[in-house]
Amino acid sequence: MAGAISTALSARSCKLTRVHLLGIRHHGPGSAALLKGALEALDPACVLIEGPTEGDALIEYAALPGMKPPLAMLFYASDEASNAMFAPFAEFSPEWVALRWALDRGREVKFIDWPAAVSLARAPVDAKDEEAILTQTQPPERVRADPLDILAEAAGYGDGEAFWNALIEQYGGTGQTPLEVFAAIETAMTEARQHQADVAGMSAVETLRENRREAFMRTHIREALKRHEGLVAAVVGAWHIGGLRKSATAIEDKALIKELPRIKVEATWAPWSDSRLSFASGYAAGVISPGWYRHLWDLYSRDQHEGAEPFAALWQARTAALLREEGYAASTASAIEAARLALSLSALRGMAIPGLTEMRDATLSALCHGDETALRLIERQLYIGERIGEIDDAVPQMPLKRDFDLWCRKTRLKPSELTEEMRLDLRSDAGLLKSTFLHRLNLIGVHWGRLLDAEAGRGTFREIWSLTWNPDLTIALAEALVWGVTLERAAVGATVDRSSKTTSISELADLVRAALVADLPEAAKACIDRLQAAAVHLSDITDLMTAVAPLVRIVRYGTARKLPEAELRGLIATLAAEINAGVRTGSHQLDADEASARIDAMRAYDEALGLFGDTGLTEEWHRQLARMVDDEQIAAPVAGLALRRLHDSRQWGEPAVAAAFSRHIVGETPARAGAFVESFLSGSAEVLIQDPVLLFLLDEWLSGLDENSFIESLPLLRRALSGFDTGGRKRVMDRLRGGRQTVATLDEAAKENPAFERALPLLRQILGLESAGIEA
Known part of the structure; x- marks a missing residue:
């Protein structure tokens, strides 16, 4: 028996001497240089690297000439692409150097960390372990010290970063041999890890997680020793060396990782970037510079x-x-x-x-x-740095990523982390193609481009985009695979699905517009049908009003894409008829927030209706505005805006407007009168400058308030007047200082000036007054 034990121990010792644990810092150039020297000296038969084991399927592609770091292995759940993780590499990452060294020399190379299938399962401990951890008596939580800080303090450095940089990353290529440096690293980090366990410690969950990861690594090291007679080099984070040297049997490690939850995972290479390698990006293993x-x-x-x-x-x-x-x-x-x-x-x-x-x-x-x-x-x-990696064309990519790359080549757009402003002329084939590409990407959640020019949303023939790429958008491409394997099909699928999951008319209208500018007539037609069906059962007038404006802008200004104009005009007419029929009763007893949203929607709807040019709809809208002014149950802000629109469109003359204005402020509570005045005056001082009767009605109302009522009304009045520009405020003050004056209307001025009277019809046409149904 004693002889058998002695033989087993001797065999174990022999195996351990064939394993060289090389402790590195992720993305450290000094570590990479030392590692390259150590591999040259050892010339191992097999190289093992800390990283998810699913990465083994990607190793062969790393040697292709088109693979230009920074790159990352992307692992994502097959049934939920948003559940993903990256394993990044720069050209100065020790893991990348080890990978290329082994490939260049035809040596076996494997990843040995726990699988991404386990990491993405989001279950670091099983139920039994959790119960054991929760029932433990835990000491008060202590701040976990960085082991490098411990070493730095002992060596007289300010922090661990400065210590490691000085000794390893900026060692200058001189001094001890690489193997001697790695031996020193192992000794120092093992002591630091033990000191941290004694002084600060880790939580039970953290300890279990590290133990399981290292159990996976030890298991893979044992398997490599069985496959190879020569030396085995394991490239791992320096922190793990102490754990990997720990005496543990294969049976113990197998029990530790048994029955861990796993999910199905896909793996591919993805471009990475310098900024995402930096610690400032939130990447835990990132570097400062x-x-x-x-x-x-x-x-x-x-x-x-x-x-x-x-x-x-x-x-x-x-x-x-x-x-x-x-x-x-x-x-x-x-x-x-x-x-x-x-x-x-x-x-x-x-x-x-x-x-x-x-x-x-x-x-x-x-x-x-x-x-x-x-x-x-x-x-x-x-x-x-500003570098973004590149993937060789021979690397199998996600189908949607392949189509994305094809679009990049067609449009001559190249992903860059630098923010770039791009102006597009949609009358050119090149400009229209780029616009279509970017709009489709936005529909599937890949927000590479952000539309800057507000007019671009009106279907004009120019667009201004701001382009900024970040590698996280690769995950968004993976997520969009559920909608289709090409950019067009994915955009159609995503748009139709979103339309089926909302009853908001304004959201559906935005989807119609987005589908049209992305040149997706099939999706646009589906959204139009969905919008028409939803409008029949909707009682939210605010939402209906908000939906009309973007649709009218498309019809009014046109678009460089194919436009279903008949369907759109019919849809707009249907929505407008619903609004006109229900706007008055739908504006009763609104609270402050509802009233604020309603008046914003009314402004947009009033403008859109004028652009649409349907006389019957416009006339009915004006009738409803008049009824709302006279309806005592209408919310005060809505009544104020209704009167203002009747005044601006000259549907009511000055005496009628003045009478209604007086009726809504005289004898009313300061809150209701102030809300009415704020809504009526909002946006322009011209109504008070050109209509002295209203100005002095307002002046008399304010003058007649008692002190408490005046103080209560003042914030509302100040908010209303804050929209006036400096010139407008000055002219209002001049009017007040000048006393009551009569200002001639356009018609009165025309009677006094025959030349002006002859020019008046043309002036009305230029100002758009005739299209609003205003009589000369």
């Missing part, structure tokens, strides 16, 4: 280490060029001086090469002359 790390990697990846001087000079030359692009006088001499200053600072601080802090201080002094404003203008380009 991807742009700076790329510059370090350029130094380390060369065949020969050129030293600190060219390294500093190249960075400062790049900085000077960016400053010149922003209009600053950054000379070559100043760039040379900045490089010398950075080298001097690094020498004083005992560093092999200048760090980012030294480079920034030198730039601020020699190139920016102490002006941080200049440096802030280029910080994103310089420190974060």
